Amino acid sequence: MLPRPVEMFDREYEWRALAAFATDPSAGATLGVVSGRRRQGKTFLLRALCQATGGFYFAADEATDGESLRQIGAQIAAHLDSPAPLAFDDWHQVVDALLALGRDRAIPVVIDEFPYLARANPRLPSIFQNALAPLRPERDHSRARLLLCGSAMSFMGRLLSGNAPLRGRAGLELVVPTLDHRLAAQFWGVTDPLTALKVNAIVGGTPAYRREFARDDTPAGPDDFDAWVLRTVLSPTSPLFREARYLLADEPDLHDTAMYHSVLAAIAAGNSNRGGIANFLGRKSSDLAHPLTVLQDCGLITRDPDVFKDNRTSFRIAEPLVTFYHAVMRPVWSDLEHTRDARRLWERAQRRFVGNVLGPHLExxxxxxxxxxxxxxxxxxxxxxxxxxxxxxxxxxxxxxxxxxxxxxxxxxxxxxxxxxxxxxxxxxxxxxxxxxxxxxxxxxxxxxxxxxxxxxxxxxxxxxxxxxxxxxxxxxxxxxxxxxxxxx
CATH class of the missing domain: 3.40.1350 (Trna Endonuclease; Chain: A, domain 1)
Structure with missing residues (x-):
């Protein structure tokens, strides 16, 4: 088993699954799918896997199909120490070149942000399906462990479902979750349970929010919590300030962002059933079927059935920072953007914070x-x-x-x-x-x-x-x- 990188916090289960898949000595190329919301450490996991095994890693950009072909040709050439970039006319050639990387040994071949490529070329899942067809020599003579990774949850969720081209082709389907509340407290270094609950109710268990976004600024103790909120989440100079708005922009299926923000605001205000959300928006209940389904597919809300009533359902926001934004920040957004000291705004928001954020999160x-x-x-x-x-x-x-x-x-x-x-x-x-x-x-x-x-x-x-x-x-x-x-x- 590959040793887990010492700088990696937890993720033991995910690392074991990826390491076992990547080093499987069986003949024949195999496919794996890795997904999860942004900022959970998927890229770190996959880069570490490739570094530990000498694997190939390619991170796609939002680009045209032709530019992506040039980029991956250059990356494959660099991996092979080729003196010149490889020129590909289409993705059939690319996939065969990726399979060829595993001709001599089992090797992970990672394509990160796969949804960017598929958005520019919707035929890509079918191309991978055909490349991995049984009795195809390029597949049978390769031990490449192809890993397609993405953060667009709606797209990744459909990749292996129903009649999708890749259904039945994957030997690994790994969803990288957020850290649970106990691991999150350890990661943030918060030892006081009440403070840990408050921090978790705002930033949840997303690892990047501590390292990259808050620059390792953590509450020093219970008396520092309010000051920490002011200097991180409520500070316009902090990346956390606008993160909740960007989470919606990251999902390609969320076209009418105003509608989706309003639905999330309704849920954050305590309207957990469809009728309450419809009343909040001034819409008919039947109008909400599509936006609720899309938000659920994106992993932004969850649908919780009443355990005693089959026909009663509650909708809850899955990402704590989105709840905090809609319950606390969005009602005073303009003031927050234009003030250098949000202390009074935070003091006035305490009732919303306790009633609409802390209470539901604790439940x-x-x-x-x-x-x-x-x-x-x-x-x-x-x-x-x-x-x-x-x-x-x-x-x-x-x-x-x-x-x-x-x-x-x-x-x-x-x-x-x-x-x-x-x-x-x-x-x-x-x-x-x-x-x-x-x-x-x-x-x-x-x-x-x-x-x-x-x-x-x-x-x-x-x-x-x-x-x-x-x-x-x-x-x-x-x-x-x-x-x-x-x-x-």
Whole structure:
């Protein structure tokens, strides 16, 4: 196995997958697809892979088809130490030249930003398909490990799907994700859990935001958080200031950017269902089918079904910086652009920051922690599915929202209810919150929900818990209390 570069933070899983693919000694050229949102370190991974193996790396530009042919001809010639650039008339010749690089040994051959090339020449996926056809000598006599990489999530998602030309041709499909909240805290060097949560709610787990964008400027502690926000995200001289706007511009499928920004603003304002978004925009609900689908395909929003209601769906913004931009920055954008001191604007935005950024982010993070990081047996079994849900209360003619709902999986492949939970950012949770959860559990039991009677009651709070609630939790194992420190334990 190739040693992982010492300067690489985490990415052990991704490195192992790429190294195993690139060094596979089997005969015949193979294809891999690497995707992920921008700034996640894909290029770093692939460049490091090529450096470790003597592979070929080509980064495409936004250029005409002819210019790209000249560029890759020059790059292949440089790789082969050829005295003159190679001249190619079309991409069939290029792909065969790339396959020839693996004639003597297994070698990674990387084409980064592949969507740029395909935009100039839409036939490229078909050309690669034909080049990798079975019983083709150029393929069979090569051990080139072709890796196509791109950040345009909508395009990369279609590359291997449905009736796409390359469907069935790839031996590797790797999506490079953002760092989870625990790894992100380590990467940013933030040790205080509450500060780590706040930082993660703004910049998420995107590695480049610390190194290239903030130039390693990290909060020195809880008292430095506000000053850090002012000197990085809210400073017009910082690349982070306009990054959320550029993320939309990076996606080729987002043509009507005004509509997409408005949809994201509606979600950031707390309108999570289609009807609420439509009311915010002053449009019909049916008008939103296309923009919501495109934003989902681009990875900018996620669609979360209600765990108790099949016909109810919530839409959530997947990129924290986009949420922060639309909830905090966009309403005062002109003022932010023209002020040298955004301190007063940041102070006035605290209510939006807590209600529209921190609260929803903590809810999503608690669901993720429950499914992937909760201690063994904390909820009686391993959660197989975690989401949010709405429970009807017919007697009181109302409904109750649950921020965390965890299901297990029994021997009969049924999904017993393991836990229900509530999440609060700035509110100390007490016996009143416990009584509400107890009431909801009784409703679910009465509705015949499998496992509801024994479901644990989980209280998640960034502000802590009253002594009375803590006392109850010490004697009742069905009560689970989770604070910031637990999320990072």
């Amino acid at each position: 999503r993070l608690c669901r993720h922690w429950t499914q992937h990081f909760a201690p063994d047996q904390l909820f009686g079994d391993y959660p197989s599915r975690v989401g949010s849900g709405t429970v009807n209360d017919p007697a009181n003619r109302t409904s109750h929202e649950l921020d965390v709902v965890a299901f297990g999986l029994d021997d009969d492949n049924r999904s017993p209810l393991l836990a229900i939970g509530e999440v609060k950012w700035g509110e100390t949770m007490g016996l009143g919150h416990l009584e509400r959860l107890t009431r909801i559990r009784a409703l679910l039991t009465a509705q015949g929900r499998h496992g509801a009677a024994g479901a644990r009651l989980a209280c998640f709070s960034a502000a802590g818990f009253t002594p009375e609630l803590r006392d109850r939790a010490t004697v009742d194992p069905a009560i689970v209390l989770v604070g910031p420190a637990d999320l990072y334990a």
